[in-house]
Amino acid sequence: MRDAATRRYTTTAIVVHWVMAGVVFGQFAFGWLMQQIPKSPPGMRADAFNFHKSIGLCLLALVLFRLGWRLAHRPPPLPAMPAWQLRAAKANHIALYVALIVMPLAGYLGSVWSGYPVKWFGVTLPAWGSNIPALKSLMSSVHLATSFVLLSLVALHVAGALQHALRGDGVLARMTLPPPPARAPTTAARRPATRATGS
Numbered sequence: 001m002r003d004a005a006t007r008r009y010t011t012t013a014i015v016v017h018w019v020m021a022g023v024v025f026g027q028f029a030f031g032w033l034m035q036q037i038p039k040s041p042p043g044m045r046a047d048a049f050n051f052h053k054s055i056g057l058c059l060l061a062l063v064l065f066r067l068g069w070r071l072a073h074r075p076p077p078l079p080a081m082p083a084w085q086l087r088a089a090k091a092n093h094i095a096l097y098v099a100l101i102v103m104p105l106a107g108y109l110g111s112v113w114s115g116y117p118v119k120w121f122g123v124t125l126p127a128w129g130s131n132i133p134a135l136k137s138l139m140s141s142v143h144l145a146t147s148f149v150l151l152s153l154v155a156l157h158v159a160g161a162l163q164h165a166l167r168g169d170g171v172l173a174r175m176t177l178p179p180p181p182a183r184a185p186t187t188a189a190r191r192p193a194t195r196a197t198g199s
Contacts, residue, residue, distance in 0.1 A: 007076050008174050016066045017175055023059050024100070027052065028151065053111055054121045060104040067097055079169045089160065096153050103146040110139030 008014070034048040078086065111118045115131025164171035
């Protein structure tokens with residue numbers, strides 16, 4: 001039982017990983033859909049963008065927590081595989097962390113330098129920047145470019161996970177919760193049947 005546990009990530013890492021995955025896919029879908037909202041009347045579009053930004057800030061916090069947890073908890077060992085696959089997996093993970101930090105951070109900075117207040121689920125955050133169109137445009141470009149980079153990295157990550165799942169080498173199981181422990185048989189089930197005797 002203990003050996004099986006050492007072949008998986010911690011429960012905290014597993015839960016955070018899958019929550020982040022769901023948030024990232026949701027942000028991609030919502031981020032593209034909200035572009036179709038008309039600018040007039042402005043209220044609905046502004047609310048959608050503020051919601052997207054709020055989730056983005058939550059994602060940034062999750063990524064930083066996940067990174068800190070990863071540094072504090074050694075990941076489980078990988079099974080034997082070619083060296084190039086190990087290098088590719090490490091490079092993909094590093095690039096994913098960088099993109100997941102840069103993308104929401106660029107979105108936040110673009111909002112700061114837009115001249116409009118930044119709101120987190122309706123709460124106006126302290127304003128420390130001013131309206132600087134050049135920086136706002138730069139951050140918007142970085143945010144958009146990073147979205148394509150992140151999408152490519154996620155596609156590679158999923159493709160690698162599917163390959164390992166098909167091979168059944170246990171890599172995908174490292175990021176899944178363990179099955180519940182088997183229930184011990186009841187006293188009645190353990191009691192041997194008594195042979196009926198005649199009178």
